Amino acid sequence: MNDNLKKSDILVIGGGPSGMMAAYQAKLTFPEKRVIIVERNSEVGTKLMLSGNGRCNVSVRVSNEALIQAANGHGKFLYSTLQQFNPETLIHFFESHGCPLKEEDHHRLFPQSDRAADIRKVLLDCLDEAGVLLETGVCIEHLDAEQRIAYSSKTAYHFNHLIVATGGRSFPQTGSDGLGYQLLASVGLTVTELWPVESPLVSQHPLIQSKVLQGIALKDVELRVLGQKKTVLKHDLLFTHFGLSGPVALQASFSVQQALRIQKSVPIQLDFLPEVAEEELQYYLIHHTLDQLAKMYRLPKRLLAVLSAEPGNWGDRLKRFRMEVSDVRGFNTAFVTAGGVALNQIDPKTMKAKQFPWLSVCGEALDLNSWTGGYNLTMAFSSGYSAGVHCLAE
Numbered sequence: 001m002n003d004n005l006k007k008s009d010i011l012v013i014g015g016g017p018s019g020m021m022a023a024y025q026a027k028l029t030f031p032e033k034r035v036i037i038v039e040r041n042s043e044v045g046t047k048l049m050l051s052g053n054g055r056c057n058v059s060v061r062v063s064n065e066a067l068i069q070a071a072n073g074h075g076k077f078l079y080s081t082l083q084q085f086n087p088e089t090l091i092h093f094f095e096s097h098g099c100p101l102k103e104e105d106h107h108r109l110f111p112q113s114d115r116a117a118d119i120r121k122v123l124l125d126c127l128d129e130a131g132v133l134l135e136t137g138v139c140i141e142h143l144d145a146e147q148r149i150a151y152s153s154k155t156a157y158h159f160n161h162l163i164v165a166t167g168g169r170s171f172p173q174t175g176s177d178g179l180g181y182q183l184l185a186s187v188g189l190t191v192t193e194l195w196p197v198e199s200p201l202v203s204q205h206p207l208i209q210s211k212v213l214q215g216i217a218l219k220d221v222e223l224r225v226l227g228q229k230k231t232v233l234k235h236d237l238l239f240t241h242f243g244l245s246g247p248v249a250l251q252a253s254f255s256v257q258q259a260l261r262i263q264k265s266v267p268i269q270l271d272f273l274p275e276v277a278e279e280e281l282q283y284y285l286i287h288h289t290l291d292q293l294a295k296m297y298r299l300p301k302r303l304l305a306v307l308s309a310e311p312g313n314w315g316d317r318l319k320r321f322r323m324e325v326s327d328v329r330g331f332n333t334a335f336v337t338a339g340g341v342a343l344n345q346i347d348p349k350t351m352k353a354k355q356f357p358w359l360s361v362c363g364e365a366l367d368l369n370s371w372t373g374g375y376n377l378t379m380a381f382s383s384g385y386s387a388g389v390h391c392l393a394e
């Protein structure tokens with residue numbers, strides 16, 4: 001036997017939110033078992049630390065139904081896991097471990113301290129107290145399903161049960177670069193097509209190309225993806241040098257990507273004043289100047305100055321501003337990966353692979369994606385919870 005062969009009952013690959021939750025729950029549920037979690041980076045939770053601009057938008061206080069609706073057509077898979085672990089249980093989990101959360105706009109939940117590090121600390125403390133063995137700087141490169149051995153370049157890990165929590169392939173510098181999908185495909189699981197989502201939108205519109213709108217940030221803009229399947233979203237928007245960013249643009253990227261598969265560009269329409277009726281706007285402008293309009297409706301003067309040269313009336317410019325989107329930025333910039341391990345191969349209650357009872361998959365490695373406003377992390381924690389609790393159960 002190889003000297004470097006380490007023995008585990010349960011091996012977890014990936015120290016992101018889903019892997020850490022899975023390892024902790026596995027150890028709590030099966031305390032006598034040896035649980036090892038391996039992470040290729042020198043620290044766990046690299047992506048978690050970047051989340052919410054370092055503040056970690058850890059969850060969202062909405063119903064299970066709303067989480068299911070937001071999961072881009074694959075939400076049904078979440079019914080069972082959300083019954084086990086949902087935003088309410090998540091709040092309780094972090095608060096009972098000394099990390100109180102606060103709610104912000106759009107029901108987004110953050111640690112009261114505004115520090116992602118505090119979320120990671122809770123998870124690390126839990127792993128430590130429960131007695132999970134954590135090994136960092138270990139990249140699993142190969143799986144031998146028959147022998148139940150996971151190989152890194154230096155060490156081999158024997159396992160009775162394997163939980164794969166290797167994330168997606170967006171933001172590859174964080175360690176989730178798609179290698180996990182190769183491992184899972186190598187044992188016989190189907191991985192669906194992968195594409196970048198929660199990613200900024202690229203436009204060739206003259207106002208974008210001339211960069212006159214660059215840097216303008218707006219609260220609660222309504223964005224409609226026009227075309228066959230209409231999508232209407234409302235959230236904050238940022239004009240950039242290449243197109244549109246901010247939560248509403250990121251959220252639209254899934255629908256835009258779908259449309260871009262069949263057409264070269266996708267028309268979208270922006271309403272900068274979704275709460276203001278067009279008649280009210282037109283009436284206001286009869287009696288007031290553009291400066292007064294800017295003050296009244298909290299619109300940047302620069303936006304109004306640029307739009308005043310655009311065709312149409314102010315209703316067209318402010319409530320039906322149209323542009324074509326020609327692309328969505330790639331995996332290096334995208335926050336999330338769409339596609340992953342095909343959900344029909346996974347038991348939605350336990351996260352076990354139906355064909356391989358010794359294997360579970362959780363988190364973004366699954367063909368699941370949603371919005372970054374706390375939705376993706378909730379899915380990662382929730383599926384990680386189910387994977388850990390059920391991994392050894394018959």
Ligand SMILES: Cc1cc2nc3c(=O)[nH]c(=O)nc-3n(C[C@H](O)[C@H](O)[C@H](O)COP(=O)(O)OP(=O)(O)OC[C@H]3O[C@@H](n4cnc5c(N)ncnc54)[C@H](O)[C@@H]3O)c2cc1C
Nearest residue numbers: 014016018040051052057140167175176363364374376377
């Ligand atoms: C910049 C950014 C900001 C975000 N902000 C938010 C937010 O505020 N709210 C929200 O809900 N979502 C947010 N997201 C999305 C969210 O962070 C992810 O969906 C979530 O982290 C997925 O968790 P995971 O555990 O499945 O995967 P990951 O967090 O990607 O963790 C997977 C881990 O596995 C490790 N790994 C991969 N392959 C191997 C291997 N072969 N061997 C060993 N280790 C391996 C990786 O190094 C990584 O640490 C954000 C994403 C990004 C990129």
